[in-house]
Amino acid sequence: MVITVGTENTAEMLITNLIKLEHDAIAADERVIDKLDDADFKAKVTAFKADHDQHIGELKSIASNMNVDMPEGGDLKKMLTTGKIELANLAGDSAVLKAMKTNEDDTVQAYQQARENGVGDGQWNAFFEKALEDEKRHRAWFESAAQR
Numbered sequence: 001m002v003i004t005v006g007t008e009n010t011a012e013m014l015i016t017n018l019i020k021l022e023h024d025a026i027a028a029d030e031r032v033i034d035k036l037d038d039a040d041f042k043a044k045v046t047a048f049k050a051d052h053d054q055h056i057g058e059l060k061s062i063a064s065n066m067n068v069d070m071p072e073g074g075d076l077k078k079m080l081t082t083g084k085i086e087l088a089n090l091a092g093d094s095a096v097l098k099a100m101k102t103n104e105d106d107t108v109q110a111y112q113q114a115r116e117n118g119v120g121d122g123q124w125n126a127f128f129e130k131a132l133e134d135e136k137r138h139r140a141w142f143e144s145a146a147q148r
Contacts, residue, residue: 003106006113011120012068015059020071021110022056028103035096041145045100048141051134058127097146104139111135 005021008014029049036042063070111132115125 003109003113005106005110006115006117008117009119012066014114014117014119015063015066015068016071018110018114019056019059019063021107022052022059023071025052025103025107026056028100032096032100041097044141044145048134048138051138055131055134058131062124062127094146094148097142101139101142101146104135104142107135108132108139 005017006014008017026049029045029052032045033042033049036045060070111128115128115132
């Protein structure tokens, strides 16, 4: 899927859309935790959810400093991210993990684009870089775990 989060032309929209993306990621994580049978997989996804919670905390701090209204949930993408999980659940844990890998592809792309965007004048680059590394780690794990 083509993702435009991270390409916004204002800092306010960039932060707002990243918050929505993180809310969508958390919703997908929660759905996956509920659907997985393997306890080790559940524990790993729970740890990834904690990363997303941390990202939201940082993004909300940035939004607060900018006096930007903070979204309290995701957007229509939530239906896509969680819908993939529901469909994949019919085929078991491996399919669920593959579906989550595609969701992580989107978050990796969003943070790559945010890092390169420049509307924040580089003030958020350290956060974007950390979030990007977290998302790459999540994606690599989902890809590897889906092949087990």
